[in-house]
Amino acid sequence: MNNFIKIKNLYKIFGNNCTEALNSVKTGISKEELLEKTNCVLGLNDINLNIPKGKIHVIMGLSGSGKSTLIRHLNRLIEPTFGEITIDGVNVLELNNKELLEYRQKNMSMVFQKFALFPHKTILENISYGLMVQNISEEIYQEKSQFWLKRVGLEGYDNYYPNQLSGGMQQRVGLARALATDAEILLMDEAFSALDPLIRSEMQDVLIDLQLELKKTIVFITHDLDEALKIGERISILRDGSIVQDDNPQKIILNPSDNYVSDFIKDINRSRVIKAKSIMTNFVSIKKENVPIIDSEMVLEEVLQEITKTKNYYVLVKNKKDKIIGKITLNQLLTGIQRPRKEIEKYA
């Protein structure tokens, strides 16, 4: 199930009479040149992406990089100019209108940046919406919606209207509305970006908590690196409609593929993000006296706490099965926390 969602050679060019422009794009013309020559806007440029089942996949990029465009191709709110999208073996682009509606109803649901709740419907009606359009009997959708209302912590708000709720609460409704249909895929378009930092962090925890239990395939869009690192099991970075790096979060921080990516990560606190397993050297050993053993998922800041307690200035790393798999010396630790020299020169 490694290639649950498969995107192949996906192009999107906005504008009228722009099918011709595709050929120029394929020959490698830049976004600016294209706009000048043909008045067409390049939205997505040769996207190839595999998204595994049951993981949170983050797509990150600045505004205008095409991330919202990309996510809307998955449920075909936007039609591609060229390319292939296969989800669980189904070629999404070949669905006819009726099949597409059913596909949206059953297989994926979406959470929006500005919540996009129905202002004229009550909270419970909002959560029921995805089930209601499927003409499911009222008894069943009432029960399901009540369940999700409780699950996101809004019990008792059934008959309120969205604008009577705070932003954070509204997005809980948005989340419940998306989860109520039991769709396998959850598309989250900057879902927490409009919330203030504390509420955002709280919502991230809600999502992580739900994901532990639900194991949905989540495509999460954000422009916020901290958010991407907190919830993403894999991160794709978009720039001007192309993917510049698609990797796990640790590798993105340690090996940014180009300046654009290193720009992104320049302000993060490395010691709080990088994990022990990413910098350790492989090393098989038995337990030693006076040498602390740490978990491989521990972040460097905590490793530092442990390592300073010892005389030898090194620690052993164990995996989840309590087996020792590596070690970290003080030197390695410092190199890990330190920003690469070329970055320092660049931003000095």
Add this chain to the structure above:
Amino acid sequence: MEWLTKFPEMDRNGLREFKKTVDNAFTSFSRNYGEGIENFFDPLLSFLVGFEKLFLNTPWPITIFVILFICWLASRSIIIIAGTLLSFLLIGYFGMWEDTMSTLAIILVATLLCIFIGIPIGIAMARSNKVQALILPILDVMQTIPSFVYLIPVVMLLGIGKVPGLIAVCIYAIPPIVRLTNLGIRLVDKDVLEAAESFGANYWQKLFGVQIPLALPTIFAGVNQTIMMALAMVVIASMIGVQGLGLPVLRAISNQYLALGLMNGLAIVVLAIIFDRVTQRIGKRMQRYKSD
């Protein structure tokens, strides 16, 4: 240099021929099809007459009670109810009860007709820019052409009577509801519509579940305007045989009866105010979800 000072106009014979041709063409059209068209509107006539009879034959206390009850359902406002009661008592006392009932009947029928025709047209306009581009100029013409001008073909076709009057009122009153239905639907938040789409709502589910409910306050502003314009047409419509408050006003103009004109004119104003306040209240109550 004559062509500079005198506009090079069509010669007189040609112009006369031109007008004659148009007139004759329309006359023969109305001779051939007038009866068919009249028959087509027969159900409308009986509908209107039925309404009028209902209003006129119901004992006045019951009529007032029903009107007050409807106003209460729609507005839930004591002030509006009290004002309405007072107005109708005064109208009756000054001997305008029957004319007022006739006017109410035609306004009601005209408004219903405008709603049933206007809202679907507005929806069609909101759905397609091409339809909008086609209909907007027609609405512009309907709103700006002097009403007397379209009275001519209507009277030629259908003669003098209630139905031509009703059609004239509708032509004048329908543009606002069409425009505001179109506008209301187009103003529905794109994000919300996208959300409905992302859950797999089909066209009708989006229309009746999201677009129309959210556009309803705007649509209702259109209904309000339509009623106001229909009332404004009452006097002109009475020139082609529509009963009601317009007729005494018309008589007052030609005979310089100041009191008669004022009384009936004010009765029209009072009706307008009641309709306006009540429909505005409905519009506001539809937006309850916006308040905390």
